[in-house]
Amino acid sequence: MNVIVFKTNIRLKREIKSIAPVLNTDTGIVRWNVALDDIDKILRVESDTLQPSQIIEKVAALGFLCEELQD
Amino acid sequence: MTKWRALNMKRKCLVKYYFDFFKRLLTHCCQDRFVPLWNSLNNQWFQSRNLLLIKLLSERTFIYICRVMRVRNENKETLVRQMALKMLVEKGFDGFSMQKLAKEAGVSPATLYIYFKDKDDLILQLGLTEGKRMTEATMKDFDPQMSFEEGLRVQWRNRAKYWLENSIQTCFFEQIKHSPFSSKILEAVAKDFKDPMCQFCEQAIAKKELAPMPLEVYWSIAFAPLYNLLRFHQTGRSLGTRSFVLTNEIMDQTLEKVIKALRP
Numbered sequence: 001m002n003v004i005v006f007k008t009n010i011r012l013k014r015e016i017k018s019i020a021p022v023l024n025t026d027t028g029i030v031r032w033n034v035a036l037d038d039i040d041k042i043l044r045v046e047s048d049t050l051q052p053s054q055i056i057e058k059v060a061a062l063g064f065l066c067e068e069l070q071d
Numbered sequence: 072m073t074k075w076r077a078l079n080m081k082r083k084c085l086v087k088y089y090f091d092f093f094k095r096l097l098t099h100c101c102q103d104r105f106v107p108l109w110n111s112l113n114n115q116w117f118q119s120r121n122l123l124l125i126k127l128l129s130e131r132t133f134i135y136i137c138r139v140m141r142v143r144n145e146n147k148e149t150l151v152r153q154m155a156l157k158m159l160v161e162k163g164f165d166g167f168s169m170q171k172l173a174k175e176a177g178v179s180p181a182t183l184y185i186y187f188k189d190k191d192d193l194i195l196q197l198g199l200t201e202g203k204r205m206t207e208a209t210m211k212d213f214d215p216q217m218s219f220e221e222g223l224r225v226q227w228r229n230r231a232k233y234w235l236e237n238s239i240q241t242c243f244f245e246q247i248k249h250s251p252f253s254s255k256i257l258e259a260v261a262k263d264f265k266d267p268m269c270q271f272c273e274q275a276i277a278k279k280e281l282a283p284m285p286l287e288v289y290w291s292i293a294f295a296p297l298y299n300l301l302r303f304h305q306t307g308r309s310l311g312t313r314s315f316v317l318t319n320e321i322m323d324q325t326l327e328k329v330i331k332a333l334r335p
Contacts, residue, residue, distance in 0.1 A: 003184070003185045005180075005181045005184040005185065033188050033189060035169070035184070035188070035189035035190065037168065037169075037189065037190050038168065038169050038170060038180070038189070038190070039168075039170055040170070040180065042169075042180070042184055042189070044184050044188055044189070069179075069180065069181040069184070070179070070181060071179045071181050071182055
């Protein structure tokens with residue numbers, strides 16, 4: 001299982017609710033969560049098939065900034 | 072010119088072939104630790120540029136490298152957990168952040184988020200792991216079939232040992248008790264304790280070594296005195312300004328009175 005970590009500008013719980021339908025219905029995403037307590041507003045995605053760029057595209061389409069957090 | 076270009080293409084194909092092979096090997100060896108491991112190895116290989124070295128490396132050597140790096144990663148994970156416990160106890164749950172932990176432990180936040188979903192998940196995972204360790208330490212050499220006196224003595228010895236050798240973990244558990252994580256963690260910890268201890272008490276009651284009583288009354292007499300003595304020992308003071316050091320004699324004396332009190 002690949003875990004990919006992104007830095008985002010998702011700040012509020014209702015913003016998480018707005019991206020939830022898209023991320024929940026994506027078959028490539030096994031599990032995802034947003035850590036709002038972190039200053040980088042981390043989006044953490046577990047997926048076997050998706051590439052980081054694909055996830056970035058999806059989140060950007062919903063109107064949020066999203067960039068892969070490098071090691 | 073053409074010859075050089077052809078050689079370059081062949082080299083690129085060979086590199087790609089070996090990379091795909093090694094990537095699959097790594098996935099097989101390292102499973103969920105694949106991402107941080109692959110990232111660090113990836114850079115190494117691209118920088119090496121020595122095609123001959125790649126060709127000469129046998130599968131066996133590569134698996135050895137994977138295993139060595141995996142062990143190194145596990146050491147890092149232990150360090151991260153220890154650091155996290157220390158920071159949680161010192162700064163409290165609210166004063167703790169994943170970013171601060173990453174900095175102190177010398178890992179990138181991205182690496183931290185691979186192992187833990189978020190701060191709450193880290194605290195939960197720590198609580199469950201340490202809880203398991205505590206249960207194992209408490210149940211060491213304990214058999215529910217033992218006589219009540221012998222069994223309680225083993226329990227007291229194990230609990231005191233764990234408490235004295237794991238001061239950070241004990242503080243952490245105190246914090247957990249008064250936090251929203253209490254129910255989840257204490258439930259999981261209690262599960263492993265409950266059955267052997269219930270069996271032990273039922274046997275003792277049947278053998279007429281222990282008087283039947285409500286659980287809270289039992290625990291307040293059987294274990295509360297020990298934890299009180301340990302707390303006194305930790306601060307170095309008992310009542311008022313009286314200085315205190317816990318000795319085996321004081322422990323034995325207290326245990327003797329406890330067993331007497333619990334007898335039918």
